[in-house]
Each structure stands twice: as structure tokens, then as C-alpha cells.
Amino acid sequence: MEADGHQSHPRDKGQVARQGLQLLSLRRFLRTLQRPQRHTWRANRKKPPEALLSRPFQKPPTPWSPDGFYEEAEEPGSWMEQYTGEVYIQELASMLPVEVLKAFLPLHSVRILDLCSAPGSKASQLALELTGESVLMCNEAKTSRAQILRCNLLKTVVADRCLILQEDGRHLAAAGSACFDAILLDAPCSGEGNLRRIPEVIERIQAPNYGRIKAENASLQKQLLQSAWRMLRPGGFLVYSTCTLNLQENEEVLEHLPMAEAEFMDLPARLGFPSCSSLGLRLWPHHWDSEGFFVACIRKRGGGGQSVAAPTPRAPWPWSTLSWEEWNDLRAEATDDWPDLTPSEVSRVARYRGDLFLLPPLNALNGLDHLLPMTTPALRLAPLELRLHGARAAAGEDWVALAAQLGGGLGAYTAQMDALVQRGAHWQSAVQIFDRLGEERLKADLIACNTLMKAYSKGGAAGAARKLLKQMRSWIIAPDVTTYAAAMKAADAEELFQDLREDGLQPDVITYTVLMGAYAKRGRRAKAEAALRDMSRDALQPDVIAYTALLDLYAKLGDLEALRRLLATMAPNVVSFTVLLKALVKLQRLQEAQETLEEMQLKRMANLISYTSLLSAFAKKGQHPMTFVTFTAAIFAQL
Ligand SMILES: C[S@@+](CC[C@H](N)C(=O)[O-])C[C@H]1O[C@@H](n2cnc3c(N)ncnc32)[C@H](O)[C@@H]1O
Known part of the structure; x- marks a missing residue:
């Protein structure tokens, strides 16, 4: 890593110390970077994710994430709650700036600007904290990102x-x-703090x-x-943050303030952190097992603590109420989607x-x-936005369609x-959606490709599955075992299993099972064994x-x-027993079948x-009516 990056170099120990990373901590720092990032998410208090909250999630031990949770078992990025606005996937460190602002400024009847706002993690978090007659102005230079921002504000129910x-x-x-x-x-910023999540950052730093x-x-x-400083009123607060750790993009930027x-606010004292001599607070990944982050809070001298409307001459409003x-x-005239508004809310309805x-x-x-x-x-x-903004119980799929349309x-x-x-x-309907990614200049990633591959596997689209594997390579998206497992279900499992190994991947239980299923289907006993x-x-x-594939x-x-022998070596379930039962029935060994039952x-x-x-086997044989009655009773008991 470069000497002036956030890591130590013998030439530049002084700088490392100035950044607050003691050499003794360096090993812990480097070790933490080698561990994958922990998934964290934030619950929306306006739309609590009830199904998720009934599960025993762990709370991070940080003093700044009241609504944050760890998720260890699965990738929360696939949760439908993310698309309905009940959950926001947000890294632990990124939850800090809003809590910093909250610690210094009561968020009641205030005007706030989020100058670089998209995709809206902090804007949606902050807007949830606002009370009284408050407004959050969210600025984002890029149009495509501004659309995502808007969508996130809508589904968080803070767009109003x-x-x-x-x-x-x-x-x-x-x-x-x-x-x-x-x-x-x-x-x-340069994003050095994202190293655990995006390993390529290291290559960028070394370039x-x-x-x-x-x-x-x-x-x-x-x-x-x-x-930003010019737009801040005297007495107001500026929170500056980056997800990078070097001095040049943090303290040295702040030194340009008048x-x-x-x-400069004393964040460690206010938030209960160990004190530091920096202008801001640097979150090292090994301190809280988070990403790396920097945050500072600066009060503009003058003014009272009060929110006062600046005496600017009034320009004509761009909208008519x-x-x-x-x-x-x-x-x-409108549909059911239109809200019932109180008279004071109606005064806020505007044509624009x-x-x-x-x-x-x-x-x-x-x-x-x-x-x-x-x-x-x-x-x-409009119906789309209102549904995304308001409804709590819309079907997940419905939400996703709306979210996609809104960017x-x-x-x-x-x-x-x-x-x-x-x-x-x-x-084909999955393909249509996949094709829209290209139309909207979005780059497919591994998850998107795997999802499409799943569609191919369910539809048995062998040619399409092979083509997608080839395309993934040209898009520099390395297939993983999930990709192969799905592709193997669609196309030639044996050949793709070889490809998987040649790609340096270790087959897992699922890929082996698909392979065994394919052998079993073709009656290739020796290969399946x-x-x-x-x-x-x-x-x-x-x-x-x-096991059931072989059974x-x-x-x-x-x-x-062979069937009985295999059954004896495994923990059979109803499916595996039923395989034996059906085999016995087929061979007309009804006595053994009855014993198995x-x-x-x-x-x-x-x-x-x-x-x-x-029952049908007995019936065909015209067996004793008592047996028939017993079985029929048992069937009804099952119903
Ligand atoms: C670090 S990201 C902001 C993340 C965001 N605050 C959040 O919590 O989700 C920085 C954003 O600034 C935007 N940006 C870059 N240059 C800008 C500029 N000159 N004016 C406004 N936004 C800009 C980028 O497009 C990017 O979306």
C-alpha cells in the first residue's frame, strides 16, 4: 500500500500515528481487513419489518446504531423487505453521521441539506428522525442516482x-x-474504508x-x-464524512474551512469514544468490526442555537398550491390510491x-x-409513488415492479x-427483465446472472444456460457454484461439473446432488455411486x-x-421411505410394503x-375389504 494511504510504511510512521493508528494496532487492523465485512441492516421505524424482527438478530455493540442489526446467516441483499422499505441495507459505519448530527442538533422544525445524497442511506435515515415543520433537501449530481435516491425516500415513507x-x-x-x-x-472519495467489501480497492490504492x-x-x-459552508447559517452544523481513511481527503480538506x-465538535466526548487529537473521528475497521470511515461535525460560529429563516428576498414559488x-x-375522480389528507396537508398539495x-x-x-x-x-x-410511499401490505413482487420502474x-x-x-x-419473462438492465445501462452482477440461470434451470433452457455461462466470462463475472448448480440442472450436468472443477471451484453438496440426479435419470448406476x-x-x-437420487x-x-442397504446407511425421511414403498408395490411384494408402511x-x-x-395396490389385487377400510380411514385421518 502507498505510504500516504491509511496503512503503515516504515518511511511514514509519523503520518500513521497522526491518523491515530498506533503501530501496535496495525496487526489487528490488517487481520480485520482479511475478514469479510459483516452484514448490517437498519430497520425502518415507520414500517417495522415484523417478520424479520421476530427472529433473534444480534444488535451491534456500537453506540450509534439504535435501529441497526447484524445478519450472519444469509445475504440480506436478497430480502424482499429491502424492496418494500422495511429494511435498508446499510453498513454500520455509514449509520454514524446521522447519529452525530442528532447528538448536536435537535431535529425538530429544521431545514437540512444533504449535499451528496444518493443512493440515500443517510438521507432516509435522517428523514426518519425529522419532526415538526422540517424539510430535507437532497442533492445528487447524477440523474440515474437521483432516481434511486427518490425511490429510496419513497419506500422509506419520508418523501413527503x-x-x-x-x-x-x-x-x-x-x-x-x-x-x-x-x-x-x-x-x-477514494473509498479506502470499503476494503473488506470491495477487495479491488487494494489494487486501486497500489496503482x-x-x-x-x-x-x-x-x-x-x-x-x-x-x-456547503456558505449555505450553512451561523449557529448551524456541518457534518462532513467520507468512507476513506487518508488525511488528504479528511483532515486536510477540513483545514480549508475559515x-x-x-x-470543531468533540465527537469522542459526545459519543463516548476514546479521545483523539484529530479534527474528526476515524472509525478503524478493527475497532468496531465495521468498514473504515471518517466523520467530523463543525459548528459555524455566530447566530443563536435557534433555527431562523434567512432573510432572503422571496422569489416566486415554482408551484401553485x-x-x-x-x-x-x-x-x-381519483382512484383508491389517493390519500385522505387533512386541511393542513391539502395546503401542501401543489401543481408543478x-x-x-x-x-x-x-x-x-x-x-x-x-x-x-x-x-x-x-x-x-400518482398511484405508483403513493403505493410505494404508503402501502404496508402490498405484495413483495408488486413493490419490486414499482421500485424497478422508479429507478x-x-x-x-x-x-x-x-x-x-x-x-x-x-x-422468457426473466430474460425480458434481464434485458432491461442493458437498456438502462445497468451492469449485471453475479446475483443477477445467477437469478437468470435459476430461471433457465427451472425451464430446462439448456442452450440459454450455456450461452449465459459464456457471456458471464466475457462480462468478467466469475461463475460460482450456485451458477453451476443451476446451469447443471438445465444443461449437461456431467460436462458442466467438469467445467466447474476446471474453473478452480470446489463442488458443494448441491452440485454433487444435481450430478447424481442426472446420472440417476439416465440409469448410470456406476457413475452415480x-x-x-x-x-x-x-x-x-x-x-x-x-441419497434419494440413488434410491x-x-x-x-x-x-x-441395494435400496435397503443404502436406506440403512442414511437418516431416511418420508420421501426416501416412499421410494422403497413404491418399489415394493411395483414388484407386487405387498406384504413387505405393508410392513414398511x-x-x-x-x-x-x-x-x-x-x-x-x-391402497391402490391392494385394490387392484381385490384384497380383504377390512384392509381397504383401515387404509381409507387412515387416509381421511391424514386429510
Ligand atoms: C459517498 S456518495 C454519497 C452516499 C450517500 N450520502 C448515502 O448515504 O447513500 C457520494 C455521492 O456524491 C455524488 N456526487 C459526486 N460529485 C458531486 C457533485 N459535484 N455534486 C453533487 N453530488 C456529487 C456521487 O454521484 C455520489 O452519489
């Missing part, structure tokens, strides 16, 4: 407090000075041009900071560029007049594909599905002895299928 700006934050101060009570500047990249970042950050005006009567007329919006509380907009014509209110009164990005499209696959839709042995050689414990094969071959009954494993398969 937010205005969206799509401007270069460096020049925004020209339209409004000293008008915000607080400004969040979560600046674009010869890294010094130049940091200098360019620092220049942009200083300009954004200056613009020091006579800037009062509606009267109660006009609203009622509209409401009468041909659409209707719900504005944030009007008093909060005082003093922001010159910025307002550049903004779009985040909550458009919810790759994740939303992937979840939409997944929902279709689970519902058993034709694989060899695959079972290979599984043990690879220290994998075959599961009941793998099926023995049943098909009529080799009852009794054994299943004793083990409480008999089900409707087991009874009916035997």
Missing part, C-alpha cells in the same frame, strides 16, 4: 418531507446562502496514479465543503410542471426560495426476476436429496437389496402418498 435537487453541489451556494440549519456532506486520484478527490471535496468561523375545493374535486405533488411543511421552506425552483418534491401524487436499480430488477422464478413464470463416494472424499455429507435409481432398476407409521413418517400407493 423531502425535495430533490440534481445539481453540481460545488455551485449550489450561488442560489442560497446561510439558509440551512444543518448540512450533511458525505463526500465522494501508480493513486496519488493523483486522491488529489483530485480532495480538490472536489474542498469545493463541495466551501459551497478557522475563525469553524468550531390547491384549494380545498380543488383537491376535493380531484379526489372525487403538470403534476401534483405533496410539498414538505410550507414553513420549513422559508428562506429557501431561490433554491426551490431547482427542486422537485419527492412525493408525486430502483439492479437489485430491484434482480428481485423482480427472482419473484417471477419463484412463482414459476416462464423463463462414484459421485456419492467422491462426495465423502471431498468431506461433504450427502443430504437426503442426494430412485435402485428402485428403477428393481435392485431392492407400518414402520413409517411408527416413525410418524407415513403420509397421504404412502397410504394411497399401497
Whole structure:
């Protein structure tokens, strides 16, 4: 790593110490970087994820994440709750800036600017904290990211407090000075703190041009900071944060503030951290098992503690508000999606560029007049947005479709594909969604490809599965065992199993099971038995599905002895017993079949299928009516 990066170099121990990383901690730091990032998520208090909250999630031990949780078992990125707004997937460290602001400024009836806002983790977190007549103005320079931001605000149910700006934050101060009570500047940066999540960061840091990249970042950050400082009212608070650890993009940027005006807040004292001599707080990954992060909070001297509307001359409003009567007329014609508003809320309904919006509380907009014509209110009164903003019980799939339409990005499209696959839709409908990624200039990732592969596997689309594997290589997306497991179900399992090994991947239970299933289907007994042995050689414990593939094969071959032998070596379940039962019925060994059923009954494993398969066999043979009655009674008991 570079000497002026966040890691130690003998040449530059002084700098490391200045950043607060003692050499003794260096080993812990490096060891932590080698561990994958822990998944964390934040619950939405306005829309609590009840199904998830009933599970025993662990709370992070941090003093700044009241709504944060760890998830160890699975990848929360696939949770449907993410698309319904009940959950926001947010890294632990990234939850800190909002808590810092909360510690210094009561978030009641305030005007706040989030200068670099997309995708909206902090904006959605912050907006949930606002009370009274507050507004959050969210700025994002890139249009595509501004759409994702809007979608996130809508589904978090905070859009009615937010205005969206799509401007270069460096020049925004020209339209409004000293008008915000607080400004969040979560600046674009080199992202050194993301090393655990994005291992390629290390390559970037080691590249010869890294010094130049940091200098360019620092220049942009200083300009954004200056613009933010001008827009902050005296007495207001600026929270500066980055997810990088070097000095150049943090302390050295902050040193460009006019020091006579800037009062740096003592974050360690306020948040209960060990004290440090830095202008801000640097979160080292090994301290909280988080990503690396930097945050500082600066008060602009002067002014009282009070929120005061800046005395700017009033520009004409860009929107026209509606009267109660006009609203009622509209409401009468509209669909059920339209909200019931109180008279004070109706005063916030405005017509703007041909659409209707719900504005944030009007008093909060005082003093922001010159910025307002550049903004779009985040909550458009249209069925899509209203459903995304308000409904609690909409079907997950419905949400995902809405999110995708509103620019919810790759994740939303992937979840939409997944929902279709689970519902058993034709694989072509998943392809249609996948193709839209390209149309929207979104780059598919491994999860999106695996989801499409799942669709191919369910539909048995062998050619398409092979083509996708090839395409993934050209897109530089390395297939993993999940990709192969799905592809093997669709196409030639044996050949793809070889490819998997040649790709340097270790087969898992699922890929072995698919392979055994394919052998069993083709009656290739020796190959299927060899695959079972290979599984043990690879220290994998075959599961009941793998065993059942072989049991099926023995049943098909009529080799009852092999079937019984295998059954004795495994922990059979109802499916594996039923394989034996059906084999016995097929061979007309009804006495043994009946004994097997009794054994299943004793083990409480008999089900409707087991009874009916035997019943029909007896019926065909014209057996004793008592047996018939007993079985029929048992069947009804099962129903
Ligand atoms: C670190 S990310 C912000 C993350 C965001 N605060 C969150 O919590 O989700 C920085 C954002 O700043 C945007 N950006 C970059 N240059 C900008 C500029 N000059 N003005 C406004 N936004 C800018 C980037 O597109 C990016 O979305």
C-alpha cells in the first residue's frame, strides 16, 4: 500500500500515528481487513419489518446504531423487505453521521441539506428522525442516482418531507446562502474504508496514479465543503464524512474551512469514544468490526442555537398550491390510491410542471426560495409513488415492479426476476427483465446472472444456460457454484461439473446432488455411486436429496437389496421411505410394503402418498375389504 494511504510504511510512521493508528494496532487492523465485512441492516421505524424482527438478530455493540442489526446467516441483499422499505441495507459505519448530527442538533422544525445524497442511506435515515415543520433537501449530481435516491425516500415513507435537487453541489451556494440549519456532506472519495467489501480497492490504492486520484478527490471535496459552508447559517452544523481513511481527503480538506468561523465538535466526548487529537473521528475497521470511515461535525460560529429563516428576498414559488375545493374535486375522480389528507396537508398539495405533488411543511421552506425552483418534491401524487410511499401490505413482487420502474436499480430488477422464478413464470419473462438492465445501462452482477440461470434451470433452457455461462466470462463475472448448480440442472450436468472443477471451484453438496440426479435419470448406476463416494472424499455429507437420487435409481432398476442397504446407511425421511414403498408395490411384494408402511407409521413418517400407493395396490389385487377400510380411514385421518 502507498505510504500516504491509511496503512503503515516504515518511511511514514509519523503520518500513521497522526491518523491515530498506533503501530501496535496495525496487526489487528490488517487481520480485520482479511475478514469479510459483516452484514448490517437498519430497520425502518415507520414500517417495522415484523417478520424479520421476530427472529433473534444480534444488535451491534456500537453506540450509534439504535435501529441497526447484524445478519450472519444469509445475504440480506436478497430480502424482499429491502424492496418494500422495511429494511435498508446499510453498513454500520455509514449509520454514524446521522447519529452525530442528532447528538448536536435537535431535529425538530429544521431545514437540512444533504449535499451528496444518493443512493440515500443517510438521507432516509435522517428523514426518519425529522419532526415538526422540517424539510430535507437532497442533492445528487447524477440523474440515474437521483432516481434511486427518490425511490429510496419513497419506500422509506419520508418523501413527503423531502425535495430533490440534481445539481453540481460545488455551485449550489450561488442560489442560497446561510439558509440551512444543518448540512450533511458525505463526500465522494477514494473509498479506502470499503476494503473488506470491495477487495479491488487494494489494487486501486497500489496503482501508480493513486496519488493523483486522491488529489483530485480532495480538490472536489474542498469545493463541495466551501459551497456547503456558505449555505450553512451561523449557529448551524456541518457534518462532513467520507468512507476513506487518508488525511488528504479528511483532515486536510477540513483545514480549508475559515478557522475563525469553524468550531470543531468533540465527537469522542459526545459519543463516548476514546479521545483523539484529530479534527474528526476515524472509525478503524478493527475497532468496531465495521468498514473504515471518517466523520467530523463543525459548528459555524455566530447566530443563536435557534433555527431562523434567512432573510432572503422571496422569489416566486415554482408551484401553485390547491384549494380545498380543488383537491376535493380531484379526489372525487381519483382512484383508491389517493390519500385522505387533512386541511393542513391539502395546503401542501401543489401543481408543478403538470403534476401534483405533496410539498414538505410550507414553513420549513422559508428562506429557501431561490433554491426551490431547482427542486422537485419527492412525493408525486400518482398511484405508483403513493403505493410505494404508503402501502404496508402490498405484495413483495408488486413493490419490486414499482421500485424497478422508479429507478430502483439492479437489485430491484434482480428481485423482480427472482419473484417471477419463484412463482414459476416462464423463463422468457426473466430474460425480458434481464434485458432491461442493458437498456438502462445497468451492469449485471453475479446475483443477477445467477437469478437468470435459476430461471433457465427451472425451464430446462439448456442452450440459454450455456450461452449465459459464456457471456458471464466475457462480462468478467466469475461463475460460482450456485451458477453451476443451476446451469447443471438445465444443461449437461456431467460436462458442466467438469467445467466447474476446471474453473478452480470446489463442488458443494448441491452440485454433487444435481450430478447424481442426472446420472440417476439416465440409469448410470456406476457413475452415480462414484459421485456419492467422491462426495465423502471431498468431506461433504450427502443430504437426503442426494441419497434419494440413488434410491430412485435402485428402485428403477428393481435392485431392492441395494435400496435397503443404502436406506440403512442414511437418516431416511418420508420421501426416501416412499421410494422403497413404491418399489415394493411395483414388484407386487405387498406384504413387505405393508410392513414398511407400518414402520413409517411408527416413525410418524407415513403420509397421504404412502397410504394411497399401497391402497391402490391392494385394490387392484381385490384384497380383504377390512384392509381397504383401515387404509381409507387412515387416509381421511391424514386429510
Ligand atoms: C459517498 S456518495 C454519497 C452516499 C450517500 N450520502 C448515502 O448515504 O447513500 C457520494 C455521492 O456524491 C455524488 N456526487 C459526486 N460529485 C458531486 C457533485 N459535484 N455534486 C453533487 N453530488 C456529487 C456521487 O454521484 C455520489 O452519489
